[in-house]
Amino acid sequence: MNSPYMGDFKVTQEYKGNDHDGLDLVGIASKEIHSTVNGIVEFAGWENSSDQSQGFGQYVKIIDDVSGYGYYFGHMSSIKVKVGDRVKITDIIGIEGSTGNSTGSHCHYCIRKNGKGTHIDVSAVSGIPNKLGTYNDGYVSGSGNKSENKSVTLIIDGITYSGTLTKK
Numbered sequence: 001m002n003s004p005y006m007g008d009f010k011v012t013q014e015y016k017g018n019d020h021d022g023l024d025l026v027g028i029a030s031k032e033i034h035s036t037v038n039g040i041v042e043f044a045g046w047e048n049s050s051d052q053s054q055g056f057g058q059y060v061k062i063i064d065d066v067s068g069y070g071y072y073f074g075h076m077s078s079i080k081v082k083v084g085d086r087v088k089i090t091d092i093i094g095i096e097g098s099t100g101n102s103t104g105s106h107c108h109y110c111i112r113k114n115g116k117g118t119h120i121d122v123s124a125v126s127g128i129p130n131k132l133g134t135y136n137d138g139y140v141s142g143s144g145n146k147s148e149n150k151s152v153t154l155i156i157d158g159i160t161y162s163g164t165l166t167k168k
């Protein structure tokens with residue numbers, strides 16, 4: 001499983017193809033959103049700055065080096081990257097929020113081949129179950145396989161923890 005979160009997160013709405021073209025995810029351990037691909041930031045900003053309740057609100061789109069597909073992370077409260085940045089898996093790209101067409105803090109996470117209407121099954125690609133529930137992609141504090149180490153900051157109950165996480 002490869003999620004945009006560190007530690008526990010929830011699936012609050014499933015991928016339903018045309019009816020809902022991504023997974024809605026809510027961070028439990030942290031609201032930080034991390035890149036799930038190596039690639040280039042193609043968009044970072046408001047979908048419609050003159051109507052901040054529209055669409056994805058503040059979102060980031062990353063073009064995956066391997067597939068060329070666009071990876072979208074919607075509804076952020078703030079964005080930590082800019083257009084043209086090269087990002088790698090685990091880099092922090094923003095903070096979960098409720099901007100755009102959203103009723104509560106979450107990340108709309110979807111993958112599109114070529115813009116709207118060309119979505120692919122993000123659950124199948126990411127390994128995140130297409131089922132409401134609480135999950136964890138296996139990144140935990142500690143040491144181990146150094147190729148998968150990553151430095152992160154976790155915010156838990158308002159307290160900030162920094163350290164190195166290692167994938168199980």
Ligand SMILES: [Zn+2]
Nearest residue numbers: 022023024108
């Ligand atoms: Zn959604």
